Amino acid sequence: MTNDPITLGHGSGGRQSAELVSFLLESFRKRGIGPEMEDAAVIPGGYAFTVDGFTVSPRKFPGGDIGHLCVCGCANDLAVRGASPDFLGISLVIEEGFPKDEAAGYMESAAKTCGEIGMSLAAGDTKVVPVGGVEGLIMTGCAVGRIQTPSVLSSSNLQEGDSIIVTTSIGRHGAAIAASRFNLSVDGLESDCAPLWPALQPILAEKGLRCMRDCTRGGLGTVLCEWAEASGLHISLEEDAIPLNLQVRSLCDVLGFDPMYMACEGCAAIAVAPGCAEDIVRKLRESPLCTEATVIGRVLEGEPSGMVSLRTSIGGERLVDMPFGELLPRIC
Structure with missing residues (x-):
């Protein structure tokens, strides 16, 4: 698919997503440093690590919002590898003109969810881009936790x-x-x-x-x-x-x-x-x-x-x- 354009279908999580991910990871695999294809990676010292981006539309939906979703998505990636959701990092890419109160509301939602499961915000980053650079707000989360299972789940x-x-x-x-x-x-x-x-x-x-x-x-x-x-x-x-x-x-x-x-x-x-x-x-x-x-x-x-x-x-x-x-x- 070298010369093919990337389409929304490549973000579906289905067959096209798998093909795109395989294509993008080739540079790492040929050097022997490619990742395992699980929701979170098991890393030395008995820890699991994950990273995930969130661009849901609408940003607020019945049962949650993008802030709640970001924490749940990262925490769940750790949980299904048998790791506790201990530490979280959040990166925000915000479109110029986005309401500050709305952004703060999503961070409040994220903080509330973290508090409920004992997860701490350990790092973060914020970028503001010109109008049209992104559609409103994109959140990316990364999370680390300690493996709690007798053997690695895979x-x-x-x-x-x-x-x-x-x-x-x-x-x-x-x-x-x-x-x-x-x-x-x-x-x-x-x-x-x-x-x-x-x-x-x-x-x-x-x-x-x-x-x-x-x-x-x-x-x-x-x-x-x-x-x-x-x-x-x-x-x-x-x-x-x-x-x-x-x-x-x-x-x-x-x-x-x-x-x-x-x-x-x-x-x-x-x-x-x-x-x-x-x-x-x-x-x-x-x-x-x-x-x-x-x-x-x-x-x-x-x-x-x-x-x-x-x-x-x-x-x-x-x-x-x-x-x-x-x-x-x-x-x-």
């Missing part, structure tokens, strides 16, 4: 027979953004944007915990496709087992979206060893964020290898592939 740990768990109903963040964007009123629909650390911390000592991933851009479907392709195994899902609330289902029906690919900001996919799933689900459900936690499928060694299949409500079966193109730009 998709490379996936094995035949493992159970796949989802912590809550899927697609709520993407649906809330879409409703706001299209001026649709959906009673009770809010983003699931929330820090996952309080819910995930109690399960980190479980020896059967293989890997976790928060289902952000590209949703649950993309996460599981990435796992299947990385492991070469087959992930089989049961459609009826996947929690999906009525508001998200209705909005997806109206707009023609597949909820499997709708963004989440407070939902994680978890792979666990056979025999551990029941205990982990029980512990997850003790958190108010994860009352809908459930097993939705298994990891298999059979065909089609490296792919995800979904047994539908009517008894059929279809493949779940990474989405191509952009369902909804500037989602996070």
